[in-house]
Amino acid sequence: MPRRLTSVLSVSALAGALLLTGCGEEEATTPSSSISGVQVTGEAQKEPKVTVKAPVAVSRTESQVLTEGDGAAVTKDDLVTLQAILVNGKDGKVVTSTWKTGTVGLDLDDQNLFASFKSQIPGKKIGTRMVIASTPADAYGETGNQQLGITKDDPVIFVLDLVGATKVLDEAQGTAVAPKKGLPTVTMNAGKPATITPAKGVKAPTNTVVQPLVEGTGAAVKKGQTVRVAYTGALYRNGEVFDSSANRPEQPWFEFKLGEGQVIKGWDTGLEGQKVGSRVLLVIPPKDGYGEQGSGDKIKGTDTLVFAVDILAAY
Template identity: 60%
Template sequence: MPSRLTTTLTAAAAAGALVLAGCAEETASEPASSLTGVEVTGDAGAEPTVEVDAPLELSRTESSVVSEGDGDEIAESDLVTVQAVIVNGTTGETLTSTWENDPVGLDLSAQDLFPAFKTQIPGKTVGSRLVIGSTPADAYGETGNEQLGVGAEDPVLFVVDLVAAPDVLESAQGEEVQPEEDLPEVQWQEDAPAEITIPDGVDAPEETVTQQLVRGEGPEVEEGQTIKVTYTGVLYKNGEVFDSSFNNPAASSVDFPIGVGQVIKGWDDGLVGQPVGSRVLLVVPPADGYGEQGRGEQITGSDTLVFVVDILAAY
């Protein structure tokens, strides 16, 4: 399995990693909002200015909508891309912002996403700007985030723009592509690892081969995005399956950052630029795979790897 690094906003996020929370509706029995001392100014689509009457005291995680977008309503299991400003609720200091870079992708179904975001973003609409006040427990937890400047007892304020909610496909969708000769043959199986047959008498290639089997109709995968995929990997020397996302009982799809050196080079080189919805065959020599050290007992330093990857979403 390609090496994986969760770059979305999680409870164990490093500095610069963000996690979001959504808005909690108040009822007559709930206390008044603690966000009345927060002022957010700035045009939609541009980095906001945040002023806080600190210290911000929160007994619960809550949020309010600064401006409501006219996009689709976000569901609990959606992918979302966001821009966000993080403020220390105790000091009122702005700690970091994503606005200098591309929007950050979040998988709202991820178990390690900040609890505040998992409960608060669903129900909001794409294009909205939210102010989210999170208790310490619902953000960086009991350890805080020293590098970012969040103490264990600091509430955290997030000002979040919900940029998009990309669709997630169930499998590859698009036009079938006739592969080149002398490549491994793929028989796709729904909800099971693909059957990959290695051609007889054909030596493994010396350079990575990328072959579309289905040309997707979605946007092209960009360097630095996270992709949601299903995949199966086999050894070229004998066709033995060494890994498949379909062997995960919890979910058949997995998420990887792409184009940033967090997966094997064969994936970075072969999947960046592919349209979402594509099914891609990758034949990866050791130099673009796990190198001379191999991986575990099954993959040696001389093994060429074969992957079939369905790109379900990019965010």
């Protein structure tokens, strides 16, 4: 994989990978919740205080808009970014919050996402603060979440601030770009790794080469954004594929924060400024890849790497 650190948040376990935080006192500017036993107070765009009079009985999943945003309405296939506080409805304890760790992105089209999110978030406007009272089945389901102390019988209260939403592409979309001569060629194979063919008789470059193959129409990606990509990586010396997101059909994409060292240097520098929807050819020498130590059994310390990267979303 192109990453150096394991940092991808599983959308099927929103709270399980987050840090525990407390809730500070805020001015009570958020309207009170009409969901029985739940009180939310706090200023807009700041961490709210959530108080739950437990145990909360939730016979069906329901939600309430506390403050309505003025942005576009979220659709059922958006990737929505949000801040979230999770409370165990059985004992009223706040068990996770994203307010100290930053927003998370949830793909509402993901079949593994909580049913309570999939049913309650679509249609709400960006900028909205809302509360969801979820049945156990519509949250952690039959397994519960042992790490968080949530059993299969515990209802869950979510307080969400909807920060943004974007569409997620299935593949690169845009205008084809004629690559410079002497570069490896890329042939896309639906549902399979791309075929990468090295240029015959051409020495590997000493500096990273960035060549758009398709120029997307989306916004240019910036440092600090979370970028979702699909990719295939191959060795420059023989075109052997050593990794591809297509080999993981249950999640045929990869996410990372750009410019924070979560991936090899050639990715951080080569993808910055490229537009969402683009397909980018990266030819990366060892100094911008895995260095003299190489990686795994296939990548030697002298290997130049070739990646075909589709930028599917950024948030």
